[in-house]
Amino acid sequence: MPGEQRNAPRTRREVLAAAARTLIEQGPNVSLDAVAKEAGVSKGGLLHHFRSKQALIVGLIEEWFDHYDATVESLLEPEDTPGRWTRAHIRATFVPDDLWSHPSVVTALLGVPELQQRLDVAATRWRQQTDSDGLHPQRADLISRALDGVTLADLLWRGQESAEERDHTRDLLLKLTEQSGPLV
Amino acid sequence: MPGEQRNAPRTRREVLAAAARTLIEQGPNVSLDAVAKEAGVSKGGLLHHFRSKQALIVGLIEEWFDHYDATVESLLEPEDTPGRWTRAHIRATFVPDDLWSHPSVVTALLGVPELQQRLDVAATRWRQQTDSDGLHPQRADLISRALDGVTLADLLWRGQESAEERDHTRDLLLKLTEQSGPLV
Numbered sequence: 311m312p313g314e315q316r317n318a319p320r321t322r323r324e325v326l327a328a329a330a331r332t333l334i335e336q337g338p339n340v341s342l343d344a345v346a347k348e349a350g351v352s353k354g355g356l357l358h359h360f361r362s363k364q365a366l367i368v369g370l371i372e373e374w375f376d377h378y379d380a381t382v383e384s385l386l387e388p389e390d391t392p393g394r395w396t397r398a399h400i401r402a403t404f405v406p407d408d409l410w411s412h413p414s415v416v417t418a419l420l421g422v423p424e425l426q427q428r429l430d431v432a433a434t435r436w437r438q439q440t441d442s443d444g445l446h447p448q449r450a451d452l453i454s455r456a457l458d459g460v461t462l463a464d465l466l467w468r469g470q471e472s473a474e475e476r477d478h479t480r481d482l483l484l485k486l487t488e489q490s491g492p493l494v
Numbered sequence: 495m496p497g498e499q500r501n502a503p504r505t506r507r508e509v510l511a512a513a514a515r516t517l518i519e520q521g522p523n524v525s526l527d528a529v530a531k532e533a534g535v536s537k538g539g540l541l542h543h544f545r546s547k548q549a550l551i552v553g554l555i556e557e558w559f560d561h562y563d564a565t566v567e568s569l570l571e572p573e574d575t576p577g578r579w580t581r582a583h584i585r586a587t588f589v590p591d592d593l594w595s596h597p598s599v600v601t602a603l604l605g606v607p608e609l610q611q612r613l614d615v616a617a618t619r620w621r622q623q624t625d626s627d628g629l630h631p632q633r634a635d636l637i638s639r640a641l642d643g644v645t646l647a648d649l650l651w652r653g654q655e656s657a658e659e660r661d662h663t664r665d666l667l668l669k670l671t672e673q674s675g676p677l678v
């Protein structure tokens with residue numbers, strides 16, 4: 311419609327959601343044209359937010375990390391007890407993720423250097439928060455490593471384990487935060 | 495030299511080693527010509543073993559898994575005690591790996607569907623072997639998840655942790671196999 315003003319941040323989010331849907335439907339080698347069509351914006355409108363397919367992929371990665379941080383925040387218990395942040399991180403890691411569960415999304419995003427950089431920064435921060443959460447260092451170490459392992463499984467072989475197995479690991483990790491003292 | 499017969503399996507291994515060196519030196523977008531030159535074989539000789547760059551990448555992945563299995567085998571203790579296989583798997587996971595420590599190798603290999611398929615098969619087998627190794631199920635679960643986490647760190651943010659931190663985690667995991675009973 312002539313003269314219509316679109317809300318820029320909202321359009322950005324809509325384009326990212328359309329990019330995710332297009333990746334899931336069409337596989338990792340999607341075109342910007344296909345994403346623009348799915349988002350209902352012109353190619354020029356898409357390019358205003360994301361100058362290239364690479365920029366769009368980086369946008370998806372940024373969006374994912376922002377969403378993860380917000381999820382952890384929403385899962386924090388009201389009481390500030392030892393292991394509080396770690397328990398929210400455990401619960402957030404096990405929340406099913408529609409985007410990353412699709413092999414074509416993983417294939418499109420895994421080879422991107424920006425993902426490795428963002429994962430690197432995030433993993434360092436998560437590790438520091440777990441290490442300063444009042445837990446025994448052995449517990450903090452094993453919980454951090456195990457959560458990385460759950461992330462690897464989600465990225466590379468999701469769907470191979472049952473919901474029961476995942477719940478079992480989540481509950482074990484949560485219980486490890488509720489006790490103190492060394493493990494060995 | 496005219497009439498020279500090259501040893502086919504040896505040439506295959508040499509081409510794979512050359513492919514790894516070329517990936518490390520030139521980045522993920524190497525050409526088959528560059529690999530043939532590095533291996534000292536003709537392009538035709540390379541194509542005899544690997545019909546395409548994709549086939550070469552899959553060859554590197556196969557070679558890596560074969561090498562890993564041989565490493566675990568070589569690290570098995572002579573005595574058949576509970577946790578024997580798991581301890582060899584822990585030790586093998588922490589052996590430094592020249593190939594996978596290079597970001598350009600990781601970038602070239604991570605997006606390949608065959609890697610996900612091989613990792614999937616291998617992870618399922620490793621999990622079954624850890625689960626049937628005489629350990630308490632909580633210990634087997636935590637150790638499997640933590641080793642997956644070490645693998646993720648190696649793939650995506652290697653170099654961010656010190657050798658001391660790695661040794662610490664390895665020793666903690668080994669000790670977990672030497673005790674019995676639940677963790678929580």
